[in-house]
């Protein structure tokens with residue numbers, strides 16, 4: 001959401017996404033790229049409170065088999081978090097919006113960051129939260145998130161604080177997210193993650209199906225659609241996706257049926 005929308009000076013644009021029934025292309029022609037929070041799991045009050053259902057674990061196993069490995073997760077989470085929540089998933093993982101990758105078990109970092117800047121950002125945001133415990137700080141190896149889900153009316157304060165930090169952090173940018181502002185490395189995004197994954201030998205030549213709910217997923221959705229695939233938006237926010245589902249459980253229903 002833009003600052004002017006947040007402060008009530010501007011109305012968010014209406015969405016034109018198709019929310020009616022839709023079919024997916026045959027599994028043999030596709031690769032599945034899934035976001036995590038708000039897409040595979042319901043949003044929780046705090047980052048480490050999300051719950052992964054047995055259905056999701058079974059669905060990922062089924063997708064691995066039916067798509068012959070053409071399934072990957074592309075998340076704003078760290079790879080460490082994704083491995084914590086999905087210990088049995090051994091397909092490709094993309095963490096921190098395209099900053100880190102785990103492919104065939106090997107870890108790669110796509111953006112070099114200044115460790116001194118990251119540690120200063122961690123300290124400043126943690127100090128802020130120590131004074132204002134209604135907010136939640138989430139540190140990442142290449143940035144930091146300040147969550148305001150427990151104090152929605154303070155969104156503009158958080159935005160101003162994070163904007164000021166981001167301006168002073170060379171090589172980093174502010175990323176608005178769901179009830180949070182993140183400072184992440186410049187030049188990384190879920191669009192480049194989609195392009196990178198779709199060049200892997202197992203994925204190449206297939207149509208990417210990308211499902212996501214957050215602002216950062218828009219880049220992934222557009223990249224998947226530009227490659228001849230399709231985007232599915234979860235939730236009712238504005239989106240470039242051609243298709244929409246209301247909740248993570250609607251997505252799981254659709255994918256279970258499709259992969260049956």
Ligand SMILES: O=P(O)(O)OC[C@H]1O[C@H](O[C@H]2O[C@H](CO)[C@@H](O)[C@H](O)[C@H]2O)[C@H](O)[C@@H](O)[C@@H]1O
Pocket residue numbers: 035036037038039042043044045046047048050074075076077078138145147149177178179180214216
């Ligand atoms: O790209 P994603 O997999 O969707 O990750 C995006 C961010 O998700 C997490 O924050 C969001 O989910 C939390 C748990 O449901 C919620 O409490 C928070 O308000 C949301 O912003 C995660 O904490 C971030 O690191 C991810 O970037």
